[in-house]
Amino acid sequence: MTEKPPVSIFGLGYVGLTFAATLASRGFKVVGYDIDEGKLELIKRGKSPFYEPGLEELLAKAVSDGNLTVTRDPGEAVAGTDATFITVGTPEGLDGRADLTQLHSALKDLGKGLANKRSWHLVVIRSTVPPGTSRSAAKLLEEMTGKRCGVDFGLCMNPEFLREGNAVEDNLNPDRVVIGECDKRSGDFLEGFYKAFLGERLPPILRTSLENAELIKYANNAFLAMKISFINMIANLCERIPYADVEEVARGIGLDKRIGPYFLKAGLGWGGSCFPKDLKALLRVGEDVGVDLPLVRATVEVNERQPYKAVEFAERALGDLRGKRVAVLGLAFKPNTDDMRGAVSIKIVNKLVEKGAVVVVYDPKAMPNAKRIFGDKVEYAESALDAIRGADCAIFVTEWDEFKSLKLGEVAKLMKNPIIIDGRRIFDPRTIPPTVKYYAIGLGWR
Numbered sequence: 001m002t003e004k005p006p007v008s009i010f011g012l013g014y015v016g017l018t019f020a021a022t023l024a025s026r027g028f029k030v031v032g033y034d035i036d037e038g039k040l041e042l043i044k045r046g047k048s049p050f051y052e053p054g055l056e057e058l059l060a061k062a063v064s065d066g067n068l069t070v071t072r073d074p075g076e077a078v079a080g081t082d083a084t085f086i087t088v089g090t091p092e093g094l095d096g097r098a099d100l101t102q103l104h105s106a107l108k109d110l111g112k113g114l115a116n117k118r119s120w121h122l123v124v125i126r127s128t129v130p131p132g133t134s135r136s137a138a139k140l141l142e143e144m145t146g147k148r149c150g151v152d153f154g155l156c157m158n159p160e161f162l163r164e165g166n167a168v169e170d171n172l173n174p175d176r177v178v179i180g181e182c183d184k185r186s187g188d189f190l191e192g193f194y195k196a197f198l199g200e201r202l203p204p205i206l207r208t209s210l211e212n213a214e215l216i217k218y219a220n221n222a223f224l225a226m227k228i229s230f231i232n233m234i235a236n237l238c239e240r241i242p243y244a245d246v247e248e249v250a251r252g253i254g255l256d257k258r259i260g261p262y263f264l265k266a267g268l269g270w271g272g273s274c275f276p277k278d279l280k281a282l283l284r285v286g287e288d289v290g291v292d293l294p295l296v297r298a299t300v301e302v303n304e305r306q307p308y309k310a311v312e313f314a315e316r317a318l319g320d321l322r323g324k325r326v327a328v329l330g331l332a333f334k335p336n337t338d339d340m341r342g343a344v345s346i347k348i349v350n351k352l353v354e355k356g357a358v359v360v361v362y363d364p365k366a367m368p369n370a371k372r373i374f375g376d377k378v379e380y381a382e383s384a385l386d387a388i389r390g391a392d393c394a395i396f397v398t399e400w401d402e403f404k405s406l407k408l409g410e411v412a413k414l415m416k417n418p419i420i421i422d423g424r425r426i427f428d429p430r431t432i433p434p435t436v437k438y439y440a441i442g443l444g445w446r
């Protein structure tokens, strides 16, 4: 293997494009392929089709340096590179199973290029796929090309653990690299590739079977989501206990090294493009092999109810919501992204509208996506203060930094009723001015 082998990336979404840009920034030659021509045109101009901190700077440089090119011809992408990473989406299918349509079409595109290639080529599945999928993919490629996996080409399953809003940093500083391999040569190649990419920052590398690598990804997401649902369950208990506060409880248990402080932030529930669909897919995997997964089921159940806590607080404060003006602040599923996939804000806004409230929304980045989702059901504000002005109640749904600096005393003066619902524990309860009626997740009455 050359020190930095040229690679192709099939699927230029969050995972693929941030991976492509960070590899190119480390001097790799990267060829990107996607079926969306509009996306390719943007990338060619060094522009990102979505917001992700630090990405556009990297992209612009990668394209102008010539390290990142894009093509509409998958055969050309395979011919000119030593390995192809598949990073297409595996969204939730109708029955909750992972929808593998994009993976199958990427494999077909890849297979055509592979059939014509004389030299060995490595295929790396980086998309999240149910156990058994990578082995089936190897068989499909064998049938398409007449070549043998483990001899004429290699295949690895290499899950990613990127967080949106942190994807560039996470690509460069992973906690570990998991390599599921169909044969030793494939695993050796991918290990060498990561050594060249991450250099001194190389984390532990785990070499394992294809199926274990697939399971690690699902188990990882399920465990993280379970931690959040656990603390949300404790938050709901805290609210009924005078002087209790889930933030303190989380701090206390997080100091136990066996538990750790991460993913114990109580709030209105988890959303996003991964947790919701991956937990559902994992439940389906269990069903398909006849194994009940009660902790995963409970994790999902707790999360399905959690967003409605915001509406319950509003009703507790205002009674009937009909005709009440409610400001919803923060729509993205978490800060530093414009992504609203699986965002809890969608459930909250829809429920408020259903109850007859006049809803005005604001998000620092997600307004274009919000307009596509909510249409004319809601009003759109230009700023947080604009949303709050004249409102009967303000609900904070995403913990954007710009909300943290709001002075609640000033905010209260703008509102018709100074009712603040803190769905993400943005504000310190000890500093709430007496003029504000403050409700927060996990805060007991006092």
Ligand code: UDX
Binding pocket: 160, 161, 162, 163, 164, 165, 221, 224, 228, 262, 263, 264, 265, 266, 267, 268, 269, 270, 271, 272, 273, 274, 275, 333, 334
């Ligand atoms: C997640 C995983 O972290 C990542 O490893 C995987 O590859 C993809 O899914 P992401 O969806 O980008 O990443 O966001 P993450 O930061 O994990 O947050 C997911 C959701 O959980 C968000 O809605 C967030 O608000 C919520 N969350 C997270 C909490 O409510 N409390 C927490 O303590 C942490």
